[in-house]
Structures are given as structure tokens and as C-alpha cells.
Amino acid sequence: MEFKDYYRTLGIDKTASADDIKKAYRKLARKYHPDVSKEPDAEARMQEVNEANAVLSDPEKRALYDQVGSGQQAGQPFRPPPDWDAGFEFPGGGADSGDFFENLFGRGRSGRAGQFRMRGEDRHARIRIDLRDAYDGASRTISLRRPQADGQGRVVLQEHTLNVRIPKGVKEGQQIRLGGQGDPGIGGGPAGDLYLEIRFTPDPRYRIDGRDVYETVPVTPWEAALGGPIDTPTPSGPVTLQVPAGSQAGRKLRLKGRGIPGDPPGDLYVVLEVVLPPADSDSARRLYETMAREMAFDPRRTTGA
């Protein structure tokens, strides 16, 4: 276990007052706000900031941390001094003091177990899936750290691996609730639940709106003008699609029911993107010149130019 310097995480000194801690925390909570921050590692940083704040903003936990942490350097292997916990009555169920603190101090003592029963807290995690997984369903393995009782009746954080079924037809932002997979209860109370929020891995080919999926497909000018069948990949496999004659760039072709499955299923919209062949050879240039000469076409005629 490495020593974590919570003071450094919050950018404050060891003599900081409760008010300084609160100020430093708020400043960082704004900077690394997971919904707003543009910092690349905002979510991870916010977790560290929350962990540091949960300990330092609680006078009892802070005193314990200060006693154990004196003389330690961040990142160094850490061994608690003997009798580090003498004289402290540490309350159970600390909300979100972090991994390091809870590994060190546990989450409450066995002596309290008989005194009350409490349901474990619900936990939340985000899970990223591919669009394809929403079409077919899938299973995902996720690792979470959660508190478990060790031999001495102390609660320590342990890696907990779960295999979770991702149901077919799931949408971005939907939550999957796994009963009893949250924190264990205290004093024989039931475990909390685990909520998984679904996010799609960004895929440059597809844009998703609820159950509808949008896909841009490049076509040649003659395919757009004359129409005809084109082959295109879709999330549910390749399809042959009839491009109507006289299509312009941006035309949307709806493939009903080929969006994310459900009741009703979403639709797949193929958006045509007309790509011009480069005029990079004499023959290509001649073809463009022929069109310029023979086609009476002025796209700016109606723009008043």
C-alpha cells in the first residue's frame, strides 16, 4: 500500500483550517466536475479529491490520518506504526472515505456489529458498451472495489469482479440495477444494490439519438443523381440499399426498425454524403469540363449572387 498525501491532493497545508479545506475542496469540485470539466482525467481526479475531502473534512478521521501519516511521503510504501489506532473510536459506515483510508482503518469495528443493523449503501458505476452490444445484447466483466469483512472483523476494500449481462435494446443513459451487489450490510443487514449507467463507446461511424441511429454513407455523384443499389455496413450487418435517383447530399434514407431493438425498435437513418472524384488527371478534368459546358446548372441562381 502506498501512502496517499490527502493534503497535497487538496493543495493545502497540514495546518489548514476546516474552512480552508472546504474552500479547497469546492474549488477542485468545480475544476474536475465530471459533467463540466474539460480536463481529460476529470473523473479520476474527482474521485481522489472526494476521497481526500471525506477524510480531511471529518475531524476524527483527520486526527487519525494525521497521527498515522506523520513523517510519511506520498507514493512511498506504507506501514502503519504500532498501536496507530490506540485511543480512537472510529464510527462505522463512513460514506466515501476512500480506498487508502478504508484499507488502513477499516469501516467500523466488529464490536459495533451487534448493536445495529444497517442496509449496505447502493453503489454506482458507469459502463461503456459498443453500439453493437445494444443490438445483440452482451456480457461484460467489470471490476469494482468494495468493502468486505476480513478475519479480524475489520472491513477492507477488495476487488470484486462481476459478469453482467447487457440486455438487448439498452439505450444510452439507461441504468441497470443489480440487486444485492452494492456494499454489504452492517450487523447482518441486507447488501445495497449496484447501479450501472450505460454509455456507448464513441464510434465515428454512428450517431445515436435514443433508439434511432444515424450513419453517414459516402456516394458518388452518379449514384446520387442516377440512383441505384449501394452496399453499406450497418450496426446489424451489411445491407444493400436503393439510392433514389435525384438524391442530394444530406438526404436521409430511413431503414425502418433497423435502429436499436426495442418495442418499438428505433430506425436507422442513412445520410448520403456526395463525394466528388478529384480532377487529378486529364481525362477527369475533361469530364468536368464537359459537364460545365453541357449542363445548364447554377446552384447559386436562387441565392441572389
Add this chain to the structure above:
Amino acid sequence: MTHDDILTGALLDDVCLTVDELAQACATEPRWIIERVEAGYLCGEPSQPPTQWRFASAELLRARRLVVTERDFDANPELAALVVDLIEEVHQLRHRLHAAGA
């Protein structure tokens, strides 16, 4: 349970949360949820009594954002709701920007 078992959860929206379950999921009290609903901060104002209320994925996410905003910044509920409205709007606009190919 062994680690090799595949867990099948309930998809919220197929199954919805009660006031107590939502409060539990947000580590808050049922009273907190009821006050935020009645004030219109969490969702549209319901016509039924709280025992009949049901919440889905979107309200769970919103409720958690409200809890965190109130707690982290000592924000009053009105201000937290305003912040969360803005966060939701930013998300929608980012989504539209992405859909427009930006």
C-alpha cells in the same frame, strides 16, 4: 455466488424506483426526494401521492446530480436545480453537436 455467474439486472425504465429506493440509491432521505419533487426540481409535478411515484433512469441521474451539487457546494435546492438544468442542457447540446458531425 461465484465470479463466473453472469448477473442479469433489472433495466430501469422497465422497472422503476419508488421514493424509498430512489432515496437509498442517492444516499439521501425519502423526505429529501419528496421535497424536491414537490418543488418541481426533480421531475414534473405529480398528480398522485408519493407512495405511487415511480422514477426511471433519467430521474435517478438527475437526483444524484442534485444531491452532489447541494452537498459539494452547500447549494440551496433552487440553485442546485438550476445548475443541473444547465448541465443537462450542455449534455443535450454536446450530443447535438456530435450528431451534426462536429
